[in-house]
Amino acid sequence: MQFFKKFFILTILSLSFISCSGTKSTTANTTKDGSSIKNAIKVKSVAEEYQIVRQLCPNCKMNGQALLSEGNKHYDLLNLTNEKGEEVKYYFDINSFFGKW
Template identity: 50%
Template sequence: MFLLSIFGLFLIGCSPQIKTLANGKQLDTRLAGVWTGSEKDHQIDGLFKSWEMKRMDDGTYTINFKFTQGKMTDSTQEEGEWWTENGKYYEFHDYDGKTDVYSYTFLDPKRVKFKSEKIAIGMENSEYEFIDTKTGNAKKETASKKDGSSYENAIKIGSIPEEYQYVRANCTGCILKSQSLSVNKGRFYDIIMVTKPDGSTKSYYFDITSFYGKGF
């Protein structure tokens, strides 16, 4: 009886738990949370890649990658949206507007195996598979933590007018000095420099990846 109870709990933990968002997309909420994983040689021969994925229960995600190849190391961050449909996992990337598609299988409540069906980047191995392990619950950063003071604290926007609205609301009496486009770790930024009433300057960083180059 005890073994049957344990088996029953396992089945409950591995059964789909669906949440429908306001936009109609569905989430298998078992995938929400903080997940880690790694792989070697799949993307590029000799490349070791590890990651920490934060999937929010509102359908957004942030993933931090670390790459090692020989003595070279690098890191990058991606953001986007995720959802599930008919047993498939969909991952939309803000930086290129493309969506990867995976089939997925829960090995247990804290481990899930993904197998690629459609991915944007080329791979050495056409059958790209990996396992994510859950390490905790994900908490979405509040907008107040993003003050536009650097790339790391850049403010995500959906249009250029939002940049000026933010600057006017947060820098009274400031005058536009310059505006420039910048690319950092695969993401696109508008950097607005203003002159403050006291003569000093201040720069605001805006993340425009979601719409840059898409005709907006």
């Protein structure tokens, strides 16, 4: 019986985490939703960028990727098209690894 109780609790927690992972925060200065350079999502690799994009924009088609610089900072911009045909852009802060290899 205790096994089912633990399984049920873990399932509920997992579902809660999944349903919350796609929501965007509306709190000023804490939003890192990738909507602009100012709100760029910090990543540790290009692979992480693609993993995040797959979560944020499932079934989107990749149109291109660009390297942007602002001051001494570097960013990746991923351009996509969603299922509705709308252009979607995500900005990523790549300063943790850019130019360090």
